[in-house]
Amino acid sequence: MSTDDSNAERQAHRTSPAVAVVDAQSPGNVGTIARAMKNFGFEDLLLVDPPELDPDGEAYGFAGHAREDVLPNATEVTFDHLVENYHTIGCTAVTNEDDRSHVRFPFSTPADLAARLPTVEAPTALVFGRERVGLTNEELARIDEICSIPASAEYPVLNLGQAATVTLYELRSVTLADDETQLPDLERVRAPEPTIDRLYEQWAALLEEINHPPEKREKTMRMLRRVYGRADLTEREANTLIGLLRRATERPAER
Amino acid sequence: MSTDDSNAERQAHRTSPAVAVVDAQSPGNVGTIARAMKNFGFEDLLLVDPPELDPDGEAYGFAGHAREDVLPNATEVTFDHLVENYHTIGCTAVTNEDDRSHVRFPFSTPADLAARLPTVEAPTALVFGRERVGLTNEELARIDEICSIPASAEYPVLNLGQAATVTLYELRSVTLADDETQLPDLERVRAPEPTIDRLYEQWAALLEEINHPPEKREKTMRMLRRVYGRADLTEREANTLIGLLRRATERPAER
Numbered sequence: 001m002s003t004d005d006s007n008a009e010r011q012a013h014r015t016s017p018a019v020a021v022v023d024a025q026s027p028g029n030v031g032t033i034a035r036a037m038k039n040f041g042f043e044d045l046l047l048v049d050p051p052e053l054d055p056d057g058e059a060y061g062f063a064g065h066a067r068e069d070v071l072p073n074a075t076e077v078t079f080d081h082l083v084e085n086y087h088t089i090g091c092t093a094v095t096n097e098d099d100r101s102h103v104r105f106p107f108s109t110p111a112d113l114a115a116r117l118p119t120v121e122a123p124t125a126l127v128f129g130r131e132r133v134g135l136t137n138e139e140l141a142r143i144d145e146i147c148s149i150p151a152s153a154e155y156p157v158l159n160l161g162q163a164a165t166v167t168l169y170e171l172r173s174v175t176l177a178d179d180e181t182q183l184p185d186l187e188r189v190r191a192p193e194p195t196i197d198r199l200y201e202q203w204a205a206l207l208e209e210i211n212h213p214p215e216k217r218e219k220t221m222r223m224l225r226r227v228y229g230r231a232d233l234t235e236r237e238a239n240t241l242i243g244l245l246r247r248a249t250e251r252p253a254e255r
Numbered sequence: 256m257s258t259d260d261s262n263a264e265r266q267a268h269r270t271s272p273a274v275a276v277v278d279a280q281s282p283g284n285v286g287t288i289a290r291a292m293k294n295f296g297f298e299d300l301l302l303v304d305p306p307e308l309d310p311d312g313e314a315y316g317f318a319g320h321a322r323e324d325v326l327p328n329a330t331e332v333t334f335d336h337l338v339e340n341y342h343t344i345g346c347t348a349v350t351n352e353d354d355r356s357h358v359r360f361p362f363s364t365p366a367d368l369a370a371r372l373p374t375v376e377a378p379t380a381l382v383f384g385r386e387r388v389g390l391t392n393e394e395l396a397r398i399d400e401i402c403s404i405p406a407s408a409e410y411p412v413l414n415l416g417q418a419a420t421v422t423l424y425e426l427r428s429v430t431l432a433d434d435e436t437q438l439p440d441l442e443r444v445r446a447p448e449p450t451i452d453r454l455y456e457q458w459a460a461l462l463e464e465i466n467h468p469p470e471k472r473e474k475t476m477r478m479l480r481r482v483y484g485r486a487d488l489t490e491r492e493a494n495t496l497i498g499l500l501r502r503a504t505e506r507p508a509e510r
Contacts, residue, residue, distance in 0.1 A: 099489030104442040156437035182411035188361040234354030
C-alpha cells in the first residue's frame with residue numbers, strides 16, 4: 001500500500017471506527033448491529049463470511065433506518081484483510097483471569113476504550129464474533145486487543161446484537177460530538193434564585209394564613225427548601241407553584 | 256396496602272429495580288429484554304398488555320438463560336398497578352427541548368440514573384413502551400420521571416430491545432457489585448518494576464552487541480521506555496521479552 005493510500009485511509013477512519021462481524025449466522029443480528037451503528041454514529045460495516053442478507057429478510061427488517069445506508073453499504077471482507085488493515089479490537093464475554101494466558105488478557109472494557117480511542121488516529125475495527133461461541137482463540141490471537149463488557153458472573157454472555165449495541169453505545173463519544181445527539185444541551189434548567197425565593201415567600205405566607213404553629217414554621221420551611229432544592233425546579237414549575245400557592249393563600253376564608 | 260406489605264416490598268426492591276414493558280407487540284423483544292435483565296442482574300419483569308409468550312416461540316428463543324427464570328417469572332400487571340406501586344422511570348428517545356413542556360422534560364440519561372438510583376431505597380420500575388411509538392404522552396404524564404439515551408440526532412430511535420439493553424447495561428452498578436461481574440478484579444497486571452528494569456538492561460546489552468551507534472542509544476532507550484511504559488506489560492510478557500532479547504544478545508556472532 002502506498003503512503004498516499006495509508007494517509008487517505010487514516011483520514012477516513014479518524015473519528016469513526018469500523019464495525020466488523022465475523023461469521024454471523026443470523027441475518028437479524030446483522031440488522032440489529034446496523035441499526036445500533038446508525039443510532040450511535042458509526043458508518044462502516046465490515047462482514048466476514050456473512051449470512052445471506054435478503055432485502056426482504058430479517059437483516060433489513062431489524063435494521064430500522066440503517067436499511068437505507070449502513071446495511072446496503074456494508075463491505076464483505078476476509079479476516080486476513082481485517083487484521084492486515086485495521087487495529088483490531090476483539091469483543092468477548094470470556095476473558096482470562098490473569099497473565100498466565102494472553103489470548104484474552106489483559107483486556108479493556110468498552111468504557112476504557114471510550115476514554116482512549118478518541119485520542120488515537122488510525123484505522124480501527126471493533127470485531128464481533130459469531131453467535132454462541134464468539135471469536136475463536138485462533139481469531140483472538142491475531143487480533144490486537146481484547147474488549148469485554150462487564151456483566152453478571154451468573155450469565156455474562158450477551159446476545160451478539162446486544163453486545164454490539166452496548167459497545168457502540170459506550171463508544172458513541174468517539175463518533176458523536178455532544179451537539180450531535182438528539183438531546184438538548186441541558187437536561188435540566190434551574191429557575192433563577194429570585195424566583196425560587198418568591199416560592200419560599202409564598203409558602204411562608206400560606207403557612208401564616210393556615211395558622212401553621214409558629215414554632216413549627218422554621219422546620220417546615222427547611223423541609224420545603226430541601227424538597228425543592230434537590231428537585232432543580234424549572235422556572236415554569238416554580239412560577240406555576242407560586243401561582244397555585246398564592247391562590248390558596250388568598251382565597252376567601254370559609255367562615 | 257398495609258404497612259407490613261409496604262416494608263416487605265421496599266426491602267425486596269432495595270437493590271434491584273423492576274423492569275416494566277408496556278404493550279410490547281413482538282415477543283422477541285420481550286425475550287431480548289429478559290436476556291439483558293439476566294445479563295445485568297435484574298430479576299423482576301412486569302408486563303402490561305403483553306403479547307402471547309409461547310414457550311416454543313420467539314420470546315423464549317431470544318431469552319437465552321433468562322428462559323429459565325426471568326421470563327417464566329414475569330408478572331402481568333396493569334399500568335395503574337405500576338404507577339400506584341412504583342417510582343416509575345419512563346424511557347423515551349424523544350425529549351422536550353426545555354421547560355415549555357414538562358411531559359418529557361427535565362430528563363435524566365441512564366448514566367445519571369446509575370449515579371443516583373443506588374442511593375435511593377424504594378420500589379422503582381424502569382418503564383419501556385411499545386415498538387415504534389414508545390410510551391404515549393398520556394402514559395408519560397403519569398410516570399414520575401423521564402430517561403433518555405443519548406444517540407445520533409440523525410436517528411435517535413433505538414429498537415425496544417436495544418434501548419432496554421443499553422439502559423440495563425448502564426444501570427448494572429445498581430444490581431451488581433464489582434465482584435459480581437464475570438471479569439477478574441484487575442483488567443491489567445503490571446510487571447514489578449525490577450523486572451521492567453531488567454528488560455531495559457537487556458535492551459541496552461543488545462544495543463551494545465549490535466553496535467547501535469553510541470550517540471543514538473540514549474534516544475533509542477527513551478523510545479523503548481515509552482513503548483513499554485504505556486503498554487503496562489504483564490510480568491509474563493516482560494520475562495518472555497527478556498528471554499528473547501538475551502538469546503538475541505548472546506548468540507554467537509556470525510563471523
